[in-house]
Amino acid sequence: MSPGSRPMSWWDMARFHALVTLPAALLGLVAPNRFVVGWFARWDLARLAVRFVAGLQRKYGCGHLWLWFPFARTLLVLDRASIDAVLTSRDNAADPWLKKAALSRFVPDALVISSGDAWTERRRFNEQVLDFARPLADAQKFKDIALGAVAQWAPEREGRLRWPDFQRLALRISHEVLLGPGLVSPEMAAQLARMATAANVLLQRRRDFAAFYDRIERMLGQHRMAPSGVQPTHTESVPEACLLHRAARLQDDGRATSSVCVPSQVGFWFFVLKDALELHVARTLALIAIHADIHDRVRREVTQSPAAGEAAFADMPLLDACIREQLRLWTPVPLLLRRATRDFALRDSIAIKAEQQLLMLAGVFHRDAQVFGPAADRFAPDVHRGSSPPVYVFSAGHQSCAGQFVAMFLLKATLAALLARFRFELVRPSLRPDRIPCAFDHFDIELRALAEEAAAS
Ligand code: HEM
Numbered sequence: 001m002s003p004g005s006r007p008m009s010w011w012d013m014a015r016f017h018a019l020v021t022l023p024a025a026l027l028g029l030v031a032p033n034r035f036v037v038g039w040f041a042r043w044d045l046a047r048l049a050v051r052f053v054a055g056l057q058r059k060y061g062c063g064h065l066w067l068w069f070p071f072a073r074t075l076l077v078l079d080r081a082s083i084d085a086v087l088t089s090r091d092n093a094a095d096p097w098l099k100k101a102a103l104s105r106f107v108p109d110a111l112v113i114s115s116g117d118a119w120t121e122r123r124r125f126n127e128q129v130l131d132f133a134r135p136l137a138d139a140q141k142f143k144d145i146a147l148g149a150v151a152q153w154a155p156e157r158e159g160r161l162r163w164p165d166f167q168r169l170a171l172r173i174s175h176e177v178l179l180g181p182g183l184v185s186p187e188m189a190a191q192l193a194r195m196a197t198a199a200n201v202l203l204q205r206r207r208d209f210a211a212f213y214d215r216i217e218r219m220l221g222q223h224r225m226a227p228s229g230v231q232p233t234h235t236e237s238v239p240e241a242c243l244l245h246r247a248a249r250l251q252d253d254g255r256a257t258s259s260v261c262v263p264s265q266v267g268f269w270f271f272v273l274k275d276a277l278e279l280h281v282a283r284t285l286a287l288i289a290i291h292a293d294i295h296d297r298v299r300r301e302v303t304q305s306p307a308a309g310e311a312a313f314a315d316m317p318l319l320d321a322c323i324r325e326q327l328r329l330w331t332p333v334p335l336l337l338r339r340a341t342r343d344f345a346l347r348d349s350i351a352i353k354a355e356q357q358l359l360m361l362a363g364v365f366h367r368d369a370q371v372f373g374p375a376a377d378r379f380a381p382d383v384h385r386g387s388s389p390p391v392y393v394f395s396a397g398h399q400s401c402a403g404q405f406v407a408m409f410l411l412k413a414t415l416a417a418l419l420a421r422f423r424f425e426l427v428r429p430s431l432r433p434d435r436i437p438c439a440f441d442h443f444d445i446e447l448r449a450l451a452e453e454a455a456a457s
Contacts, residue, residue: 002347002348002349003062003063003064003079003081003082003346003347003349003350004062004064004349004350005062005064005065005066005075005350006060006062006064006065006066007065007066007067008056008060008065008066008067008076012056012059012067013067013068015052016052016056016067016076017070019048019049019052020049020052020053020335020361020364021069021070023036023040023045023046023049024334024335027040028200029098029102029199029200030102030103030105030106030196030197030199030200031193031196031197031199031200033200034443037439037441037442037443038441038443038444040439040441041429041437041439041440041441041444042429042441044437044438044439045438045439046363046437046438046439047367047437047438049361049364049438050364050367050368050438053078053361053364054368054369054370056078057078063077063078063079063080063082064076064077064078064079064082064346064350065078069337069357069359070098072096072097072355072356072357073353073356073357074337074356074357074358074359075346075350075352075356075357075358075359076359076361077346077358077359077360078361078365080365080371080389080390081347082346082347082350083360083365083392084390084396084397085346085347086338086346086358086360087336087360087392087395087396087397087399087400088396088397088398089344089346089397090398091340091341091342091344091352092338092339092340092341092358093114093115093116093119093338093339093341093399094112094113094115094336094337094338094339094395094399095113095114095115095119095339096337096338096339096357097339098337099112099113099337100113102199102200103199105195105198105199106192106195106196106198106199106209106267106271107264107267107268107271108261108264109122109261109264109265110122110264110265110267110268111123111126111265111268111402112268115339115341116341117259118259119399121256121257121259121260122259122260122261122265123398123399123402125247125250125255125256125260125262125265126265126402126403127402128246128250128255129243129246129247129250129265130243130269130402130403130405130406131405131406132402132404132405133405134405136405136406136409137246138241138242139409141181141241142177142241142406142409142410142413143409143413144181145173145176145177145181146173146410146413146414146417147413147417148181149169149172149173149176149414150169150414150417150418150421151417152172153165153168153169153172159448159449160427160446160447160448160449161445161446161447161448161449162445162446163278163282163442163443163444163445166278166279166281166282166442166445167274167278169277169278169281169414170274170275170277170278170281171184171186171189171274171278172184173277173410173414174270174273174274174277174410175188175189175274176242177242177243177273177406177410178242178243178244178266178269178270178273179219179239179242179244180238180239180240180241180242180244180245181239181241181242183239183242188212188215188270189270189274191211191212192212192267192270192271195209195212196271212267213263213264213267216263216266216267216270217263219244220244220247220248220251220262220263220266221248222238223238223244223245223247223248223249224248224249224251224252243266243269244266247262247265247266248262250262269403272403272407273403273406273407273410276332276403276407276410276411277410277411277414279332279442280323280326280327280332280411281411281414281415281418282442282445282447283326283330283440283442284322284323284326284411284415285415285418285419285424285447286426286431286440286445286447287322287325287326287329287379287431287436288322288419288424289424289425289426289447290379290426290431290433291379291433294318294322294379294381295423295424297318298318298319298322298419299419299420299423301316301317301318301319302316302319302415302416302419302420303420316412316416318381318382319412319415319416319419320408320412321381321382322379322381322415323408323411323412323415324381324391324393325379325380325381326379327391327393328366328391328393329366329367329377329379329436330438330439330440331362331363331366331392331393332393333362333393333395334361334362334363334364335359335360335361335362335363336359336360336361336362336392336395337357337358337359337360338357338358338359338360339355339356339357339358340352340353340354340355340356340357340358341354342354346358360392362392362393362395363438365392366391366392366393367438371389372389377434377435377436378433378434378435378436379433379436418449421449421451422449422450422451423449423450424447424448424449424450425447425448425450426445426446426447427446427447427448428444428445428446429441429444429445
């Protein structure tokens with residue numbers, strides 16, 4: 001039977017905006033608002049959206065509902081086969097006006113808000129530098145960066161770890177991966193944080209903007225080779241095992257055309273890499289800490305795996321599954337929004353017109369008990385391995401996250417280094433293993449790190 005679609009009633013649309021759209025805006029379109037995050041986590045308010053959407057499916061008996069989101073006619077796609085169809089289709093782009101309005105404030109021309117030929121060029125460039133779907137060229141160097149940062153950070157911090165500790169660790173690893181070993185720029189991080197906060201309320205800070213990108217441009221220039229192919233003298237002091245160097249080399253080889261807008265791509269990496277590391281290291285440790293059995297097994301895995309001393313982390317399946325399971329439970333990009341680039345029929349039956357939008361609620365889907373069964377609200381890294389339902393934490397299809405391989409590698413390297421040294425206890429916020437809330441207040445996190453001897457006594 002071909003799938004159909006139905007219009008959402010005005011009343012349901014109002015409830016949808018109260019429970020889904022407004023919280024998304026209050027939590028922060030770009031940078032999370034710590035007060036709102038705290039409230040949402042304390043009262044598990046995001047669960048209201050999960051329940052409401054499950055109710056919509058029952059009420060309409062249909063996985064495709066039309067609504068206005070926020071000012072454009074939008075198809076809410078709840079049906080699993082249709083989510084896959086949208087994400088694999090070439091008839092839409094991930095640059096709807098709202099996303100563009102927020103992100104273009106501080107990462108103009110980034111791949112994540114691109115479409116058409118510009119998207120194709122930028123995607124190719126991103127995949128080349130970020131080693132998409134292939135072993136990382138600088139795996140050993142990146143691993144050393146993560147291990148070195150943990151070694152320096154952890155001993156002096158044994159005891160209580162709070163959010164600023166994770167921020168500091170992530171700043172160091174992300175900047176060394178981007179700029180080269182030993183190079184960290186707290187000033188650029190502060191600039192970027194101000195830009196992201198301003199983007200939340202769709203405000204533009206031109207001064208911050210220009211200074212940040214001028215600086216990236218200058219750094220790229222230092223990494224570029226002379227036009228004749230002769231190394232300029234300064235390259236001797238320029239680190240080669242970093243993303244900036246790889247980006248500059250592609251520019252130099254003519255493999256990054258002007259429409260790639262290299263500084264914008266680099267600016268986006270600066271933002272997401274630090275953000276991903278601080279958030280997902282902290283959250284994954286919190287979940288591991290409250291599951292004693294998984295904690296023991298994953299610590300055994302990281303200390304005994306032959307990969308612990310090698311460049312690759314392919315042999316750490318439980319740690320990999322823990323990170324992915326954390327991402328499922330607290331999906332960092334909960335709404336996936338697309339713009340139809342031309343008229344087409346979704347699964348040959350639902351007519352979509354150009355410029356209409358398609359909305360997928362990845363965060364809600366990942367908590368759907370109809371899909372994930374009793375493990376929907378549990379941290380169950382074993383259950384979801386193998387023949388598990390699909391998860392869309394990195395989106396899917398040709399516009400999936402271009403940095404997912406580098407992100408997973410660095411998360412694994414950092415977590416493996418931490419877990420090999422310490423056992424962790426979650427001091428706060430309190431979490432119940434039998435019902436993981438739909439949001440976690442990472443700003444309030446406090447973990448106790450116990451070195452091996454202390455843990456044994
Ligand atoms: C665990 C961390 C991460 C998660 C969960 C994640 C998730 C996502 C998701 C869901 C999208 C699709 C967004 C949309 O369609 O609206 C996306 C896009 C993207 N991500 Fe990530 N991301 C992560 C880390 C990173 C990192 C570290 C980088 C780069 C260093 C990166 C680079 C990108 C790029 C360039 C795109 C745009 C892809 C395109 O439109 O073709 N991401 N990411």
